[in-house]
Amino acid sequence: MLKRLLITGAAGALGRALTPRLRDMAETLRLADIVPVPDALPQDEVVQCDLADAAAVNAMVAGCDGILHLGGISVERPFDPILQGNIVGVYNLYEAARVHGLPRILFASSNHTIGFYKQTERLGPDCTYKPDSLYGVSKIFGEAVAQLYFEKFGQETARVRIGSCTPTPENHRALGSWFSHDDFLSLIRAVFEAPSLGCPVIWGVSDNDAGWWDNSHIAGLWQASDNAETFRAKIEATVALPAADEATRVYQGGIFTTYPIYQKT
Numbered sequence: 001m002l003k004r005l006l007i008t009g010a011a012g013a014l015g016r017a018l019t020p021r022l023r024d025m026a027e028t029l030r031l032a033d034i035v036p037v038p039d040a041l042p043q044d045e046v047v048q049c050d051l052a053d054a055a056a057v058n059a060m061v062a063g064c065d066g067i068l069h070l071g072g073i074s075v076e077r078p079f080d081p082i083l084q085g086n087i088v089g090v091y092n093l094y095e096a097a098r099v100h101g102l103p104r105i106l107f108a109s110s111n112h113t114i115g116f117y118k119q120t121e122r123l124g125p126d127c128t129y130k131p132d133s134l135y136g137v138s139k140i141f142g143e144a145v146a147q148l149y150f151e152k153f154g155q156e157t158a159r160v161r162i163g164s165c166t167p168t169p170e171n172h173r174a175l176g177s178w179f180s181h182d183d184f185l186s187l188i189r190a191v192f193e194a195p196s197l198g199c200p201v202i203w204g205v206s207d208n209d210a211g212w213w214d215n216s217h218i219a220g221l222w223q224a225s226d227n228a229e230t231f232r233a234k235i236e237a238t239v240a241l242p243a244a245d246e247a248t249r250v251y252q253g254g255i256f257t258t259y260p261i262y263q264k265t
């Protein structure tokens with residue numbers, strides 16, 4: 001059992017969904033976000049800070065022996081918020097980890113690092129990046145910082161390229177990209193319980209018949225159980241099938257491939 005598990009982005013969609021089911025993993029949970037964390041219990045430690053604030057991030061990481069890094073910008077935005085949350089923020093996190101004993105990290109990367117691959121293609125962990133957004137580029141930066149700190153200092157990180165982590169698959173694309181909450185939880189456990197981890201790229205995806213990503217390289221660490229196929233009939237009955245040339249049917253990153261480079265307003 002961990003002594004203190006830090007969960008960044010604890011007020012976000014995944015933070016709120018997963019935190020109640022992670023309480024038995026650590027003696028103490030430290031829940032952090034830039035906004036107040038709504039569902040904290042009295043025994044939780046709560047930290048409200050901006051990932052771009054190096055001193056605050058240093059204090060946030062002190063005393064933690066595991067970090068579930070969910071915090072940051074999670075969709076396409078203008079460059080400045082992405083720079084602050086996902087680039088400065090991830091650098092601050094790894095610097096804090098380096099000076100506080102290298103707590104193991106699960107970094108929530110994204111399928112948008114490779115979103116310009118077509119849904120007809122099948123990918124392993126070593127594929128060339130094809131980001132579909134500045135957001136995807138920022139996650140590539142995070143994956144690279146994790147590799148740098150592993151090579152230089154032995155910092156262990158699971159670089160989890162999450163597909164679509166929702167309670168159930170919501171559309172036709174998600175028949176390939178869905179990552180069930182149960183599968184993410186079992187992956188988190190496997191990552192923090194493994195005797196040694198290294199710095200693998202892991203596809204954060206369930207065992208979907210229609211999936212695009214091959215996790216056979218980490219079969220000894222973790223295997224997904226759920227399968228979006230269970231929901232196919234419901235999706236086909238309730239969600240209109242996009243035209244064959246629409247981005248959501250052509251590209252693994254779906255709609256993100258169509259976004260402009262957003263400018264500051």
Ligand code: NAI
Pocket residue numbers: 008009010011012013014015032033034035049050051052069070071072073074075084085089108109110111161162163164165166
């Ligand atoms: P979310 O947007 O609901 O949560 C992110 C949290 O980070 C928010 O509570 C937000 O307040 C916080 N945050 C943003 N900027 C911050 C900053 N500068 N300092 C401190 N906190 C900041 O996102 P969600 O869906 O919970 O995703 C969690 C993580 O997983 C994100 O890093 C996202 O990129 C990644 N991910 C999620 C996927 C999904 O299907 N939900 C798919 C792929 C990746």
Ligand code: 15L
Pocket residue numbers: 074075110111112162163164165177253
């Ligand atoms: C992501 O990276 C986003 O954080 C999430 O909101 C979804 O858009 C997901 O990817 C997806 O591709 O479905």
